[in-house]
Amino acid sequence: MALSSVIHEDTGEWRIHENLDELRTDLADYVAELSESYVKERGVFCIALSGGSLIDLLRKICEAPYNKTVDWARWHIFWADERVVSKNHPDSNYKLAKDGILSKVSVIPSHVHSLNDAVSAEAAANEYEFTIRQLVRTRVIDVSEISDCPKFDLVLLGMGPQGHVASLFRGHNALNEKDEWVTFLTDSPNPPPERITFTLPVINSASNVAVVVTGENKAGAVKSVMNSAGTGCSLLPAQMVRPASRKLVWFLDSAAASELDISPCS
Numbered sequence: 001m002a003l004s005s006v007i008h009e010d011t012g013e014w015r016i017h018e019n020l021d022e023l024r025t026d027l028a029d030y031v032a033e034l035s036e037s038y039v040k041e042r043g044v045f046c047i048a049l050s051g052g053s054l055i056d057l058l059r060k061i062c063e064a065p066y067n068k069t070v071d072w073a074r075w076h077i078f079w080a081d082e083r084v085v086s087k088n089h090p091d092s093n094y095k096l097a098k099d100g101i102l103s104k105v106s107v108i109p110s111h112v113h114s115l116n117d118a119v120s121a122e123a124a125a126n127e128y129e130f131t132i133r134q135l136v137r138t139r140v141i142d143v144s145e146i147s148d149c150p151k152f153d154l155v156l157l158g159m160g161p162q163g164h165v166a167s168l169f170r171g172h173n174a175l176n177e178k179d180e181w182v183t184f185l186t187d188s189p190n191p192p193p194e195r196i197t198f199t200l201p202v203i204n205s206a207s208n209v210a211v212v213v214t215g216e217n218k219a220g221a222v223k224s225v226m227n228s229a230g231t232g233c234s235l236l237p238a239q240m241v242r243p244a245s246r247k248l249v250w251f252l253d254s255a256a257a258s259e260l261d262i263s264p265c266s
């Protein structure tokens with residue numbers, strides 16, 4: 001049960017949890033419910049993951065009751081961003097998700113859409129976009145009614161202390177990319193330098209977007225996002241996450257929410 005939940009017209013639903021255990025349960029419930037509803041509606045569930053602490057916070061989904069109730073064979077798994085390193089490198093977001101979650105449940109290996117780690121960042125981004133285009137063509141991935149973008153059922157993001165999401169960093173050109181679905185960086189401000197990432201139009205075309213943020217070092221960025229402080233080029237990447245569906249949920253722990261002015265109402 002979230003300690004406090006607030007719906008904000010512009011910035012989405014904010015769920016603030018007393019501790020990480022409550023956040024983990026709420027996040028697993030949220031993902032399992034979306035999975036059930038999209039499997040019922042479309043026969044598949046297309047979920048895009050990020051790296052970072054998100055994966056550890058999502059691990060409850062591999063435990064009872066979710067491990068038995070989630071229809072894993074219907075999942076198609078993507079990465080909203082990936083580091084261009086080999087798949088067994090400790091920096092790989094694929095490895096993080098595989099070790100933490102995917103190896104513990106019965107997903108179908110051909111439904112796990114990971115980066116080609118044998119080519120350059122540019123080629124890997126192009127190839128990843130091509131894979132997504134094929135799956136949009138066959139309607140495994142839904143398509144947005146208002147843009148030609150893919151409409152993932154759920155994009156799960158983390159947020160860095162400077163407000164970056166996926167591998168979209170403040171002031172970096174990748175943040176302004178409007179034409180590509182997947183772009184690449186060779187100069188990421190955070191290591192490793194080479195990455196691929198969904199662009200903002202793709203993130204904002206998703207049916208559901210959730211951002212999972214914990215820890216006091218993120219409290220300042222969280223406050224800026226909720227207050228919508230900043231305009232134009234001074235916006236944090238996280239402030240630019242505004243899905244057209246308006247289904248945006250923030251999962252916070254009390255430390256990340258410590259600068260917000262929200263009264264608890266459990």
Ligand SMILES: O=C(O)[C@H](O)[C@@H](O)[C@H](O)[C@H](O)COP(=O)(O)O
Binds near residue numbers: 165
């Ligand atoms: O590969 C990456 O770098 C991530 O996808 C990145 O966007 C991450 O989600 C944030 O940096 C938050 O990470 P933490 O939750 O670990 O702070």
